[in-house]
Amino acid sequence: MRLVLDTDVVVAGMRSPSGASAAILMAARRRRVVLLATVALFVEYEAICERQEHRAAAGLDRDDVRIFLDAVANLVDEVEAHFLWRGRLRDANDDMVLDAVINGHADAIVTFDRRDYGDVPNEFGIAVLAPREALKRIMT
Numbered sequence: 001m002r003l004v005l006d007t008d009v010v011v012a013g014m015r016s017p018s019g020a021s022a023a024i025l026m027a028a029r030r031r032r033v034v035l036l037a038t039v040a041l042f043v044e045y046e047a048i049c050e051r052q053e054h055r056a057a058a059g060l061d062r063d064d065v066r067i068f069l070d071a072v073a074n075l076v077d078e079v080e081a082h083f084l085w086r087g088r089l090r091d092a093n094d095d096m097v098l099d100a101v102i103n104g105h106a107d108a109i110v111t112f113d114r115r116d117y118g119d120v121p122n123e124f125g126i127a128v129l130a131p132r133e134a135l136k137r138i139m140t
Contacts, residue, residue, distance in 0.1 A: 001138060002034045004100045006111035009131055010045045014068050015058045020131035024110065027138045028075040036104035037076045041096045045072065079104035101126055110134045
């Protein structure tokens with residue numbers, strides 16, 4: 001299964017090592033799933049994970065966050081965005097997820113807020129899953 005993680009899922013994986021988001025990252029480490037991201041999307045992961053409120057909630061300092069992000073970078077297959085799918089969604093940051101999903105031929109977007117994506121992923125045959133749903137599919 002090929003997945004693109006919304007930034008909220010990466011942050012949750014960092015903040016809660018025993019949750020479904022972290023389990024998805026571990027599944028990628030075990031090669032049970034392929035994670036995809038464009039450079040632009042990964043830069044967003046970095047910017048959000050490095051915010052003080054997320055570092056504090058995770059109990060990590062800047063160096064620990066760098067280690068976490070380096071580990072995530074090693075799990076992600078880079079997607080080259082040959083075509084940008086901008087303006088299809090309400091939030092421009094979510095457009096970066098859509099770029100990675102479509103250009104990377106992903107099976108699903110994993111996010112905590114499916115409403116952000118509306119019906120657009122369905123037009124491309126792409127599922128939008130909560131982390132627990134994605135984890136259930138990975139493990140079956």
